[in-house]
Amino acid sequence: MHVVVVGAGVIGAACAEALSAAGATVTVVDRSGPAAGTTGAGEGNVLVSDKEPGPELELAQAARRQLPELLAKLADELGPELSDVEWQPKGGLVVATTDPRPLRDFAERQRTAGVTAHEITPEQAFELEPNLTREITTAVHYPEDGQVQPVLLATTLLSAVRQRGGRLLSGVTATGATKSALVTDSGTIACDHIVNACGPWAGDFASKLGAPLPVLPRRGLILVTTPVADLVRHKVYDADYVGAVASGDADLQTSTVVESTPAGTVLIGSSRQRVGFDETIQVDVLRELARKAIRLFPRLAGVNVMRAYGGFRPYTPDHLPVVGADPRVPGLWHATGHEGAGIGLAVATGRLLAELMTGQEPHVDPKPFRVDRPGLAA
């Protein structure tokens, strides 16, 4: 079985890895190269804390269980350098600065779905995060939350694919398909299946194959500070994060996610805005992020921000990923629509897709992610 995966972001890379592990011959094509789009502009969140009970949380939990196992396996296969993805299972801390009840209720619902969510006192929160604002009303600690460096994760997965004999073709743009081949600007590639892992551009690509898909870009901006020692230890969010992720509003929404990286920089995300593929910087968005971050960590006011980067996250009308076969075009499969959660959902998405394609028992229920579900109907 020869599969061509279109898109070398983390989702395409995870699909390619899982397919090659299942014995398929895999070719990955990307018009730029690995992690050049959405993945390269991501924070690297591997989160369960921000998800309501439901299909997405189940996928996230599955991915969270698989990621350390997969990384250990890839370390054996690739060696320590190529398999290093800066995986940090450091835990997340969600804090409320106003009414504590919504966060409490949310954590309670998550616990019934199997998420580890410890409600802790403000004092305990200050022990975990000494620089946190004193103005918090409650906090929930999520030890399962973690972080990777997304470009490293995508390139590690692709390295495994290549090690197993698969191919990575960078600078090759997919333009269409015939019954048994992908058509690109550098010739056709004969294959049995095509996986559409084009992220926010997945709708465009699907249209070219005669299978329209309602995936749209949602812009996210992240601020990066200069390196600063021991100011932030976990991933820290304010409790309105959940609301912003699940919202369909076009207007700007920001919620604070503050975390440090192994390099010492502090990442501050994340805004969500439906502005098409507009890349221009908006200072009011940056200002809002800065204000909310300082509200959580007042000491950040004196730290320099040196970089801002923006990316486009693929979202669907019902905010669920699309994973599986497209009944309209035999041989076409989709793996997209993960919005800002793709890094954390990638490895379970890849495994699910490989299971469906090879006829194995799926490890998570695939029905909610079907392309012909009512939630995707126009």
Next chain:
Amino acid sequence: MNVTINGEPATVEPGRTIAAVVPNVGVFCAIGVCHGCLVTVNDVPDVRACQRVLREGDEVITR
């Protein structure tokens, strides 16, 4: 003009940059591009020593 550098008092000529009076501060480009000479001045971190002209009473901490 009086300043302190890593806690030590120093007298400097007005108009001097930090890079001109503090040895081994990491100067490479001396025109504010390379950010190699970052110091803390009056508790403000990441100040470029090659660009910052000293003022009376400045407290400079090098890395």
Next chain:
Amino acid sequence: MTIVVVGAGPAGVNAAVTAARAGKDVLLIDSAARIGGQYHRQSFRAKEIRVAHERVRHLPDTTVWAIEDNRLHLTGSRVVTAEKLILATGAYDRTLPFPGWDLPGVYTAGAAQAMAKGQGIALGRNVIVAGTGPFLLPVASSLLDVGAKVRVFEANSPSHRWLREPTALFAGRRKLLELTRYAKVARHYRERTAVIAAHGDDRVREVTVAELDDNWNPLRQKRIAVDAVCVGYGFVPQLELAIAAGCRLSDGFVAVDEQQRTSVPWIFAAGEITGVGGADLAADEGVIAGAAAAGVQLGLTVDRRFADALTRVYAVKDGWKSWLTDDTIICRCERVTRHRLQEATGRGATATRAVKLASRAGLGPCQGRICGATVADLLDLDPTTFARRPIATPIPLGDLAANPVEEQ
């Protein structure tokens, strides 16, 4: 509404004064305390030279950190609206990496000049100036002026190469005459020679100097004792504001028409960001840009033939890559070695953003200003992709969070 000029070097000052003479109010913004830029840097001991036109307001110690439509965001939580914008942000030294270039005592050529001219300080007593380009001569000269012993190593062989540029030589005869000012440097000057390694424990003590072939591959080598090395291999334009404003680039510089107009109708560009050509050319371009922004036709044009020849005579040759070893630092901020960079490409990273994030080259405080050209050259990437910096200079988060004050 005013004409805003960013950069107070030869191009910016001339643009500002020209626009002011045409009756416009001008705001001249510069990151330094005094006007002059790199070339006309003022000594802190001398009486300050200011712009003597009442319609020009000089805003010193100020950096434009973002451009959003015609709103310029300034350091110190200030914002200004520009009717017309003239970008004259200049250029800085390009350096090439070599083993040991991260040792204290290795500087850019521009550093030697800035410290000598601005602060009256020699970066060493026994200094080597190495690189390529006519700029090495004034650098050496300013070091001699502050009492250093200086040797100059020019990697190219301009004394032969210029003979193939008769038209440019004629066009640049005034410039060449100016170079005779540096005759005192001549007996310390050697061509086809470069510093290919620096040695020392806590700081540079010795360098390896090599004779080069035409492609800059090392031939005969010897070690020389020094206490400072200043390197400059041409210049890198400061493009981030032009890129943020959406100005079209061409061959690595801001594309302009004969009126110095960029592809964005209300934005003009002058000086080194439109092509490296030196202070006189920059000043002429500034005059044209200032007049055009003020809506005045001067009928002036600039002669770029000499400047264009400079890029041919003093081109950077690929042989420098053979000076590197696996553990040579490529990115100084993040201490990324060539090995680490190769590891990133070995993972398959090809796009600039992926290469940066996989290797960490270009992610430190200088945001790829020093290593961008190097990484681009090593990996065959477009160097201007390293100049995309929506936040043009680091600013405190507290300043970003504050409500900005309107600068009139």
